[in-house]
Amino acid sequence: MPVYDDPVGGSRVDAGALLRWTTELVERLGAPLDIANDVAEVLVASDLRGIASHGTARLPQYVMLAEARVMNPAARPVLERGKPALSLFDAQNGFGHHAGRVAVDYAIDRAAESGAAVSVVRNSNHYGIAGWYAMRAAANGMIGVSLTNTSPLVAPTRARVSMLGTNPIAVAAPAGKYEMLVLDMATSTIPRGRIEVAARRGERLPVGWAIAPDGSPATTPEQALAGSLQPLGGEESTAGYKGYGLALIVELLTGVLGGAAFGPNIIGLFSTAGKSDLGQFYMAIDPGAIDDRAAFVARLERLIDQIIHAPLIPDAPGPVLYPGQPESERASRQHRQGIVIDREHHVSLLSLAQRFGIPFPETQVATTTPS
Amino acid sequence: MPVYDDPVGGSRVDAGALLRWTTELVERLGAPLDIANDVAEVLVASDLRGIASHGTARLPQYVMLAEARVMNPAARPVLERGKPALSLFDAQNGFGHHAGRVAVDYAIDRAAESGAAVSVVRNSNHYGIAGWYAMRAAANGMIGVSLTNTSPLVAPTRARVSMLGTNPIAVAAPAGKYEMLVLDMATSTIPRGRIEVAARRGERLPVGWAIAPDGSPATTPEQALAGSLQPLGGEESTAGYKGYGLALIVELLTGVLGGAAFGPNIIGLFSTAGKSDLGQFYMAIDPGAIDDRAAFVARLERLIDQIIHAPLIPDAPGPVLYPGQPESERASRQHRQGIVIDREHHVSLLSLAQRFGIPFPETQVATTTPS
Numbered sequence: 001m002p003v004y005d006d007p008v009g010g011s012r013v014d015a016g017a018l019l020r021w022t023t024e025l026v027e028r029l030g031a032p033l034d035i036a037n038d039v040a041e042v043l044v045a046s047d048l049r050g051i052a053s054h055g056t057a058r059l060p061q062y063v064m065l066a067e068a069r070v071m072n073p074a075a076r077p078v079l080e081r082g083k084p085a086l087s088l089f090d091a092q093n094g095f096g097h098h099a100g101r102v103a104v105d106y107a108i109d110r111a112a113e114s115g116a117a118v119s120v121v122r123n124s125n126h127y128g129i130a131g132w133y134a135m136r137a138a139a140n141g142m143i144g145v146s147l148t149n150t151s152p153l154v155a156p157t158r159a160r161v162s163m164l165g166t167n168p169i170a171v172a173a174p175a176g177k178y179e180m181l182v183l184d185m186a187t188s189t190i191p192r193g194r195i196e197v198a199a200r201r202g203e204r205l206p207v208g209w210a211i212a213p214d215g216s217p218a219t220t221p222e223q224a225l226a227g228s229l230q231p232l233g234g235e236e237s238t239a240g241y242k243g244y245g246l247a248l249i250v251e252l253l254t255g256v257l258g259g260a261a262f263g264p265n266i267i268g269l270f271s272t273a274g275k276s277d278l279g280q281f282y283m284a285i286d287p288g289a290i291d292d293r294a295a296f297v298a299r300l301e302r303l304i305d306q307i308i309h310a311p312l313i314p315d316a317p318g319p320v321l322y323p324g325q326p327e328s329e330r331a332s333r334q335h336r337q338g339i340v341i342d343r344e345h346h347v348s349l350l351s352l353a354q355r356f357g358i359p360f361p362e363t364q365v366a367t368t369t370p371s
Numbered sequence: 372m373p374v375y376d377d378p379v380g381g382s383r384v385d386a387g388a389l390l391r392w393t394t395e396l397v398e399r400l401g402a403p404l405d406i407a408n409d410v411a412e413v414l415v416a417s418d419l420r421g422i423a424s425h426g427t428a429r430l431p432q433y434v435m436l437a438e439a440r441v442m443n444p445a446a447r448p449v450l451e452r453g454k455p456a457l458s459l460f461d462a463q464n465g466f467g468h469h470a471g472r473v474a475v476d477y478a479i480d481r482a483a484e485s486g487a488a489v490s491v492v493r494n495s496n497h498y499g500i501a502g503w504y505a506m507r508a509a510a511n512g513m514i515g516v517s518l519t520n521t522s523p524l525v526a527p528t529r530a531r532v533s534m535l536g537t538n539p540i541a542v543a544a545p546a547g548k549y550e551m552l553v554l555d556m557a558t559s560t561i562p563r564g565r566i567e568v569a570a571r572r573g574e575r576l577p578v579g580w581a582i583a584p585d586g587s588p589a590t591t592p593e594q595a596l597a598g599s600l601q602p603l604g605g606e607e608s609t610a611g612y613k614g615y616g617l618a619l620i621v622e623l624l625t626g627v628l629g630g631a632a633f634g635p636n637i638i639g640l641f642s643t644a645g646k647s648d649l650g651q652f653y654m655a656i657d658p659g660a661i662d663d664r665a666a667f668v669a670r671l672e673r674l675i676d677q678i679i680h681a682p683l684i685p686d687a688p689g690p691v692l693y694p695g696q697p698e699s700e701r702a703s704r705q706h707r708q709g710i711v712i713d714r715e716h717h718v719s720l721l722s723l724a725q726r727f728g729i730p731f732p733e734t735q736v737a738t739t740t741p742s
Contacts, residue, residue, distance in 0.1 A: 081661045085456035086486025088661035115457025116489045118656060143623065158691045159681035171620045181623065183616040189609060208609045215684030232613050233603055236688070238560060238579045242603050245554040245694040246617075248678075249542045252514065252552065256670045259662055263674045285489060290452045290459035291630055299627045303634045307619075310530035313586030317607070320529045323616040 010366040011346045012338035017361035019044045021353070022056055026095075028356050029066040031073040035098045042097040042128040047339045049327035053193040054129045057345045059352060061270040062095075062126075068272035071095070071125050077102050084114045088258060089121045093275050096127030100146070104133040104282040108140050115289035120253075121280040122260035124148075126269050130170035131184030131324070137284040138172035138180050141293050145283040146170040149254040151266045151276075154188045155228035156248075157241040160215030162228040163264045166191060167250035172324070174293075176301040182324025187247040188229040195224045208234020254279035340366040381737040382717045383709035388732035390415045392724070393427055397466075399727050400437040402444040406469040413468040413499040418710045420698035424564040425500045428716045430723060432641040433466075433497075439643035442466070442496050448473050455485045459629060460492045464646050467498030471517070475504040475653040479511050486660035491624075492651040493631035495519075497640050501541035502555030502695070508655040509543035509551050512664050516654040517541040520625040522637045522647075525559045526599035527619075528612040531586030533599040534635045537562060538621035543695070545664075547672040553695025558618040559600040566595045579605020625650035711737040 019040050026036035039062075046055035065071045075094025082088055087106060091099035103119035110117030127133070130146045137144025150165030166186035175181045189209050198205060199221035207217045210224035217235075218224035232243025255262030260279030267274050287296035308320045334340065341349075346363065353360035390411050397407035410433075418426035436442045446465025453459055458477060462470035474490035481488030498504070501517045508515025521536030537557035546552045560580050569576060570592035578588045581595035588606075589595035603614025626633030631650030638645050658667035679691045705711065712720070717734065724731035 083484070083486030083657075083660045085482070085488060086656060086660045111456070113454070114485060115454030116487065117456060118487045120661065143628070155684075156678055156681065156691055158683055158687040158689070159678070160684045161681050163678050163681050169617075171623070173623055181619070183620055185610075185613045185616060189604065206608060208605075211684065215682075215687075232610060233560065234579075234605075234609060237577060238605060238609075239556075239603060241692075241694075242556045245556060246540075248552070248674075248694060249554055251674065252542070252544055252671065253656075256674060257514070257656070257658055257661075257667065259666070259670070262670065264677050285457060285624075285628070286454075287628055289454045289457045290491065290628075295630070296628065299630070299633065300623065303619075303622060303627060306635050307527055307530070307534050310527065310532055310534050311586075312529055313526075313531045313582065316529040316586075318529070320527055321612075323612075323619060 009343045010340040011343075011363035012340050012366045013361050013363045014338050015044060015048055015335055018047065018056065018339060021358060021361055022059065024358050025059065025352060025356055026062070026073065028358065029063060029073040031095065035073070035076070035095060038098040038101045039095050042132045044339075045132050045331075046129045047341065048331040048334050049129070050330040051129055051327070052342065052345060053191065056341075056349060058126070058128070060348050063352065064272060065125070065270065070272050070275050077121065079106070084110055085117045087117070087119045089119060091121050091124035093123050093125065096125040096148070096278065096280065099124050100127045100133050100280055100282065101136070103280070104136050104144065104146065104284070107282045107284040108137055108142060111142055111284035111286045116283065116285045119282045120258040122258040122277070124260065124278045124280055125276050126278070127280060129184060130168040131172060131182050133282055134170040134172035134184070135180060135182055138174050138182070140284070141174055141286070141288065143173045143285040143287065144171065145281070147250045147254055147281040149251050149260070149262060149266065149279050151269045152264050153192055153229050154231055154244075154247055155211055156244045157231065157236050160211060160213070160228070164244070164247040164251060165266065166229065167247040169246065169250060173300060174297055175304060176297045178301060178304050178322060179328060180324060181300065181304065181322060182327065184324070187232050187243050187250060189232050189234055189243065190229070192229060195221050199225065208238060208240070253281040257281065338364070380714045381711040382734035383711050383737045384732050384734045385709050386415060386419055386706055389418070389427065389710060392729060392732055393430065395729050396430065396723060396727055397433070397444065399729065400434060400444040402466065406444070406447070406466060409469040409472045410466050413503045415710075416503050416702075417500045418712065419702040419705050420500070421701040421705075422500055422698070423712065423716060424562065427720060428712075429497070429499070431719050434723065435643060436496070436641065441643050441646050448492065450477070455481055456488045458488070458490045460490060462492050462495035464494050464496065467496040467519075467649065467651065470495050471498045471504050471651055471653065472507070474651070475507050475515065475517065475655070478653045478655040479508055479513060482513055482655035482657045487654065487656045490653045491629040493629040493648070495631065495649045495651055496647050497649070498651060500555060501539040502543060502553050504653055505541040505543035505555070506551060506553055509545050509553070511655075512545055512657070512659065514542065514544045514656040514658065516652070518621045518625055518652040520622050520631070520633060520637065520650050522640045523635050524563055524600050525602055525615075525618055526582055527615045528602065528607050531582060531584070531599070535615070535618040535622060536637065537600065538618045538625075540617065540621060544671060545668055546675060547668045549672060549675050549693060550699060551695060552671065552675065552693060553698065555695070558603050558614050558621060560603050560605055560614065561600070563600060566592050570596065579609060579611070624652040628652065709735070
């Protein structure tokens with residue numbers, strides 16, 4: 001359920017053209033072609049799925065990190081230690097997207113041999129949407145899991161300061177006629193970007209989204225931006241401690257397991273004060289190791305069938321959805337019609353295009369409202 | 372954060388005596404000693420941790436299922452297929468506790484060789500607290516994961532009928548001076564038992580706990596008990612679709628992956644209309660495959676240190692807790708002082724004691740209030 005709907009005054013750009021432009025830009029930062037291509041693939045996939053906060057809109061920040069030399073665009077991950085079903089990679093402070101692609105592919109290959117496998121990455125950076133790596137496993141017929149820690153924005157239940165990131169959980173699986181089931185969720189109630197949207201719209205906030213710096217529920221976006229996000233579930237009375245627990249488990253499996261930075265010790269992901277040293281976790285599970293893959297997919301299809309045809313609550317804004325459905329529908333449409341980017345996003349990319357002398361692809365005014 | 376605090380008019384019973392009595396009772400149902408011992412261990416561990424809903428209070432229902440021959444107390448799980456890191460067991464419709472103990476031990480042994488391993492179980496039954504199996508891995512120095520599907524009680528976001536179980540997620544890890552981190556949470560906002568408590572207390576319900584049969588938010592326990600629980604996050608506006616997504620992922624990894632029953636097709640766990648055919652998922656991850664185990668534990672200790680010392684919100688009812696802390700403190704106290712069971716629970720066990728001719732252990736009136 002994407003947050004960043006309806007960019008007003010947006011521009012439409014062809015997905016393939018944006019991919020080539022992004023690849024060229026990332027190469028110009030010092031990344032070899034294969035690394036640049038991984039970064040561009042993940043960013044454009046995010047834009048296609050309507051998750052504008054994690055796509056090419058991040059390029060100005062990547063440029064800043066590379067130029068400040070707090071990350072190394074040319075770095076390749078190194079396999080440090082491991083056994084057949086658990087491996088540790090050092091990302092060498094390179095692009096998280098490339099380290100992630102290498103690590104999840106490694107897990108997929110090992111899972112094909114052993115039935116299941118985990119890759120953990122340390123010394124990494126921002127990797128875009130968590131879902132991309134889980135989808136990579138699902139595209140190979142497997143169940144994929146992708147987790148990352150992030151800089152602290154979330155206050156544990158009862159605490160009034162941020163101690164944990166929005167630490168996303170992504171899981172994907174092949175789903176036959178439904179293509180793919182893709183859960184990709186922050187373990188906070190809402191992402192920080194949603195507060196920024198509320199600020200632009202002048203909205204007041206419901207209880208459970210965020211706390212003010214003094215620890216009371218934030219009622220305005222300004223209080224929330226100065227304070228902390230709340231974990232999924234919100235207040236203690238509505239089980240916010242479960243979202244806190246999930247964020248902590250993501251931290252356990254990424255930074256703590258991988259020997260990367262963790263929790264309150266992670267500096268801002270886009271800060272030039274130092275390297276991020278993030279931890280990431282990937283798992284692939286091959287249903288073919290214990291059953292016919294087709295039988296597994298048929299069961300998942302049937303479950304989705306049953307759920308999406310359930311009778312609706314009175315005020316339902318639409319049908320019952322399965323995880324990843326709106327993003328997948330948007331990706332199909334934008335693949336055909338072009339990706340709609342908002343004005344601010346467009347201007348920031350044009351500025352990079354000019355600076356690096358890489359002409360930005362042709363765009364059209366987005367007259368239809370994407371939904 | 373246990374729900375079942377403060378039994379009024381309770382009795383205190385020695386944990387070891389309750390364990391022996393439970394073992395003998397389960398043997399009398401036709402289970403060999405080792406199976407009976409597994410069942411008793413899990414149930415008494417639940418009572419010790421203050422999760423009365425999943426402990427020996429379930430014995431009358433197990434007796435009913437065994438006597439109706441819809442489950443087989445003597446059945447032993449069979450390893451059906453697998454590769455080194457993913458195995459499928461058929462529980463042969465036996466006790467879920469025993470199948471779970473065997474399957475998680477198998478995953479622990481395989482993880483010691485391969486670094487990580489998954490066991491999936493089909494054709495299983497109720498297995499008590501999900502956390503017990505994750506803790507088994509943690510007691511062996513590993514990260515443990517335990518998942519089960521359950522009979523449908525939760526309505527997906529926008530749906531007005533129950534399609535998914537409360538599908539718990541449990542993760543545990545060794546935590547040095549904090550002993551163990553144990554997250555053990557239903558993916559619904561609250562368990563059904565909490566609604567029953569609200570009914571006894573005459574409470575009204577907050578939005579986000581449950582819906583009435585017509586799909587509107589349930590404001591009374593009666594409406595909720597006739598309707599459906601809501602997934603973690605509650606309403607769509609507070610991200611209830613994330614809890615729905617998590618419940619669906621648990622279903623994916625248990626019933627769908629294992630080839631057991633799933634979602635709305637699962638009959639009531641304690642119904643004698645037919646067998647449950649539950650699916651369960653266990654994973655063990657050995658940090659020792661990629662690092663010194665002690666270094667891993669030291670990092671987790673440090674993270675917990677930092678979190679529990681965070682400054683508090685103004686109305687905090689106590690300090691910041693780490694997952695599993697209240698349950699672990701209660702278990703230590705009840706191990707020393709005896710387990711406090713409420714009147715209804717005590718009467719139901721006395722009735723079984725009389726029927727099977729196994730004298731119930733001596734109890735004392737619980738004069739102090741457990742907390």
